[in-house]
Amino acid sequence: MYTEDIYSKLRAWAEQGLFLLRELLPTMAPVARYQGWKHPELRTLADLLSASARTSESALLLVAHVQLWDAEILVRSVTEGSLKFCYLLQGRKDFEERHRQYAHDLYQIGLFKDHKKAVELLATVPDPDNRVWKPIRDRLLSDAELTSIGNAFGSTERRSLEGRWGFTGLIGELARSGDELTRGFTGFSHGYSMASHIHHADAIGTSMAIERDLRSTERRDAILLTHGARLISDTLSCFYLRLAVGYRFIQHDFEPVALAAEKIRKLQEAFDGVYQDWMSVEYPESQLAPETLP
Template identity: 55%
Template sequence: MVRSAFEGSLKSAYLLQSPATFEERHQQYRHDLFQIALLKGHTKVADLIGIMPENDHKSWRPYRDRLLSEEERAEISSRYPKAMRRALETKWGFTGLIGELSRSEDPLFSGFTGLADGYAMASHILHADIVGTAVPLDRDRRDEARRDAILLAHGVRLISDVHTCLQLRLGVGYRYIGQDPAPLIDAHQRIAALTESFGKVYEDWMGVEYPDG
């Protein structure tokens, strides 16, 4: 869930970074990437239907309707050669967006590369690779004090990350439409107060995990 919030917020920020770049970026997001997704979807559905018996049955109609005609497939492939498709998908991926926003020297995205670590860890969990499966296994093997401390600290961190995404979207959105950002100060103060109400869970975890300092 937090990974989706991060990625959605980042794409919103990239789209609304500047009115000067909005049209081009919106075209890429709304149209170009959609066409590429249609082509990829066609390939996957064709593979599925190809291995199913009686794939002309009515029950498979929703899948067959997702198949492109030969003309449509040829047109999309011609308009978006493989190298272009790969470049667009890389550009609009999390790492690509983080890199471009960080290099833009836009003060709103100063230090943005620091978000990459948390997103990468969430990706490990989502994809259940060796790192993603090792993390919960390690926690389950800890004694109760260590396990409870890290679970609480991690829970607060997830809530904090969602609030960071909210503040990012608000900041970019208000700036894009030229709105007075004064209300954002109140939002920031409310979020800070909520975070403070959770107590020093991170410090408590550090004390349990690293008692020697």
Template identity: 55%
Template sequence: MYNDDMIASQREWAEEGLMATRALLPLMTPVGTHAWEPEERQTVGFLLSATARASESALLLCAYGQLWDADILTRSVLEGSLKFSYMLQDPATFPARHSEYAHDLFSIALMKDHRKCLDLLAVIEEPEHPQWRPMRDRLLADDELAELSATYDRVHRRELENRWGFTGLVGELSRSGDPLFRDLGAMAQNYSMASHIHHMDMVGASIPLDRDRRSPERREAIHLAHEGRLVSDILAFLYLRLGVGYRFVGADTAPLAEAQSTIRALNDKFAIAHSTWMDVEYPPADESD
């Protein structure tokens, strides 16, 4: 569907984004080498590794033109970046928020997985067969389940999950007045669109095909603008994690100028693609409509 020039461009942009993220990741060293408690180091390391891994996967999908699937992974990167930012927003609140993320939400997830495994085992003919051992091993012991159920009643679970969900995180960080989180609300539209794709509702199922049915000029212009936005978002989320992490550990922020310069250079290229798409999709003649 796309010509050779388009295929080459999409791969080039994705590779530039991938090389940029890999070049900037070492800047996270002051955060990784901070004097964390062992469990804190593990939690922060897990979250930073997961966001970096999902970022690379999204960029690899971009290289092959699978932008809608890359949107889903970029949504995950955003969520991980928001949770990292919320947890490390303030040293005073860090211990409580770390405990909520690493212990409370983890325990709630185990309870949910327990129930889903029970549902699976309830519908198969031989639940005791060795092939279902992995599912049985996910089941909680009766006393453990009872303890968790008593600790995390429905109201408590809902409050925690709402606070750590996308809307709760964006609301809390945006209302803080912190300059680092000033523009987070602008991500809601992209997050919502990725959610449509992820959940495969009518909007998510129809939008990709709508693009495929456009004229080649319109389709190619929006394709490049879309990829540019994805790469730009991934780099922006990385910079957000760097900014939050450096501030939390008290590191010298001078090295972040390198990150800003790298990201700005790529964003200038993507801005041209966006401008081209706007001219194609909304030509000047339409301004009087």
């Protein structure tokens, strides 16, 4: 469907991004080896970092095959995981409380919600006691566990916690904090919103890809390259933020962070001109209205 030039460029850029990401992953080791973590804290952070890195690789592989809309959903997940990591490690005085909320409170609330969904599923099948449904029955909580979670987290508190740890809540908190490292994170909001349309298959999400493919070859190719470059750049930017916030929290020498930033910048130089080329195709100066004279 697309030209060989599009496939070769996006494949090359995505492979470079993937190789750089794998090259930089070991720089996260000082965060993982930090002696100040309690074991549950280390497990939580390791799980979150692993999930972000794994999904980053998957997103880049999709970009390499020009599956940009599917990659958009994965970059949305990477962005949210990075946000949560940055929020957890934003400051030492809040770390233990935020870790408890993320690793315990939200986990318990998640089990509570999973239980209700499992009950709904079992209620729709003719023989819920059949062996085939044991994996679902194993998700059910005991009456004591249900009561304990229900007493600990009322509906109002559940909504409050989930809102605080949702994308909008996290973005707002980090933006208001004045944190220099996460100040630019609000720039991810637009991409996150677009990915939400795709993820939920609403009318906007299902129509965007088709509309793009119906454009002229010149317009379509220009936006494909720009879109792919942005996805690769966002993935690497999220890695940089996780690295920088982690090093700041453990008070480690920032030289590896600076070197990582330089390598990411050099890779992004390959995208120089892509956005400008798209703008010149999509919004040629000859079609722009002249500026109003004073």
